[in-house]
Every structure is written in structure tokens, then in C-alpha cells.
Amino acid sequence: MSTDIRDNPTAHRYEISADGTLAGFAEYELSGGTIDFTHTEIDSAFGGRGLAKQLVAEALADARRRDLAVLPHCTYVRKVIAEHPDDYLDLVPAATRAEFGLPAE
Numbered sequence: 001m002s003t004d005i006r007d008n009p010t011a012h013r014y015e016i017s018a019d020g021t022l023a024g025f026a027e028y029e030l031s032g033g034t035i036d037f038t039h040t041e042i043d044s045a046f047g048g049r050g051l052a053k054q055l056v057a058e059a060l061a062d063a064r065r066r067d068l069a070v071l072p073h074c075t076y077v078r079k080v081i082a083e084h085p086d087d088y089l090d091l092v093p094a095a096t097r098a099e100f101g102l103p104a105e
Contacts, residue, residue, distance in 0.1 A: 003051065005058040014062070016042075016055040023051050026059050026077065035063050036071040056080045060088050069093050072100055 004017045013025040024042035028035050037059070042052045056077050063070050070091040072078040078100050081088040089102060097104055 001049070003054060005055055007059075007062060014055060014059040016051050016058075018046055018049075018051065024055060026055055026074065028059075030068075033068055034071060035066075035068045037074040037077040040074050040076040052076060053080060060091060063091055071096060072102075078102070 001018050003023075004020075006015055007013075008015050008025075009030075011025075012029060013027040015025045016023050022043075023046040024040070026040040027038045029038060030036075037056075040052055040056060042055075057080065060070065060077075060080070068091075070077075070081075070088075072081055072092060081092060081100075082102060085103065089097070089105075092100065092102055094104060
């Protein structure tokens with residue numbers, strides 16, 4: 001299975017396609033230097049393949065490349081950050097981490 005992940009700024013979401021078919025998305029709101037992830041969804045036909053994690057990892061990597069602060073209102077994005085703090089915690093502003101149940105450091 002080949003996957004492709006891209007930012008769709010018109011729809012305010014990152015999208016993942018599997019073999020050319022839209023498999024899921026991670027919605028966001030962009031404001032200045034902050035990206036607020038609000039919802040992640042993978043079509044049930046594509047469940048159990050690790051696509052959500054792949055999608056969120058790429059979205060967070062893109063936020064880093066763009067020097068954006070991340071607000072993980074989406075519970076799945078928050079879970080990925082919490083499970084991989086060495087990779088992603090620094091993207092979340094220290095002053096907002098407690099709001100999301102994330103460690104200060």
C-alpha cells in the first residue's frame with residue numbers, strides 16, 4: 001500500500017491517501033504562528049494500518065518545519081505527543097501544556 005500525505009489549506013486539514021483513495025484527515029485551525037489540531041479521523045475501511053499515527057507524525061513534522069506552535073485539542077494528536085515527548089513536546093508551548101495534561105518538560 002502506498003500512502004501520500006499532504007496539507008490541504010483550503011479545507012484546513014492534512015490528508016492521507018492510501019493507493020490514491022482518501023483514507024483520513026487531521027483538521028486544524030491556523031492562527032498566526034499557531035496550529036490548533038482539532039480532530040483526526042481515519043475511514044473505518046483503512047483502520048488498523050497505522051495511518052493515523054503516520055498522518056499525525058507528518059503533520060507535526062510540518063508544523064516544526066514551519067516553526068508553528070502546536071495546540072493539541074485533538075485527543076489523538078495529544079496522545080501521539082504524550083507517547084513521544086522527546087520528539088514532539090517542545091512544539092507545545094510550555095504555558096499551555098498543563099491544559100492538555102502534558103508534562104511541563
